[in-house]
Amino acid sequence: MTLPKLHEMAASGEKIAMLTCYDATFAKLMADAGVDILLVGDSLGMVLQGAENTLNVSMHHMTYHTKSVAAGAPDTLIIADMPVGSYEHDNEAAYKNAEWLIRSGAHMVKFEGGGERVETARYLIERGIPVCAHLGFTPQSVNQLGGYKIQGKTEESAHQIMQDAIDMSNAGVSMMVLEMVPAALAKQITDNIKALTIGIGAGVDCDGQVLVIHDVLGIYNGPASKPASEFKAPRFVKNFLADTNSVQQAVGNYVQAVKDKSFPAPEHSY
């Protein structure tokens, strides 16, 4: 999988299927099931480590899991999240950390934020590192945003997200994840920027979709510190294992549902 191929897919209307992945066994299974892109997400702080948020994930965690995923899927495009503290403060440190992820097997790095991160995106891209942006709900800012909630609901915040998308695209990012934004806004962004858009709770009109694999399998029920009975899955999640008895088939059904645009349905969107 290459970036030109992904642009061809988008131009021909074929949707891009992305899933989070953290180890070699799942990487191989996902590659065989036709997943186009594997995201080594800092969601691993929540789904692997049992934390309440992604704020305590380190570069060591990210490089360890990136190496495992790369070992399992040598021919699949791999994106790795830059964790909290690895890119916000200075661009040289951001470059060194991004390079470490690339040397661990990632082909592209992803970090959260818009306008305030444009110069960092430019800095890495100028030095040959492909970048994926992440706009809308940005989990690393959960405490500033005041909880897990939809972004871009007011005209002003929708305008801000649109401007961030334009600015990041002009800085040269190859892709951007749009998380928990109204479907109409995600469509408008997708129609107006060069970068490919990958939605999670952003409607069916993005160029592609991403979900956390644990959510696809219906096995995540909240942080280790809280009883499962208190957990309610976010609206954008769908359990693809519910209709089959094999993990391979569940992942295959997710890919199929993204490709035939039956996922996300309006009930998964805002």
Ligand SMILES: Nc1nc(=O)c2c([nH]1)NC[C@@H]1CN(c3ccc(C(=O)N[C@@H](CCC(=O)O)C(=O)O)cc3)CN21
């Ligand atoms: N298992 C898992 N799935 C994810 O999608 C995910 C992670 N972990 N960890 C990192 C971030 C955090 N994310 C989250 C976590 C919770 C909600 C959530 O509870 N959403 C509710 C409330 C929305 C609202 O208040 O409007 C929802 O119903 O969507 C959303 C995104 C997305 N990412």
Ligand SMILES: CC(C)C(=O)C(=O)O
């Ligand atoms: C949910 C996706 C987009 C992510 O950033 C992650 O898995 O960390």
Ligand SMILES: [Mg+2]
């Ligand atoms: Mg992330």
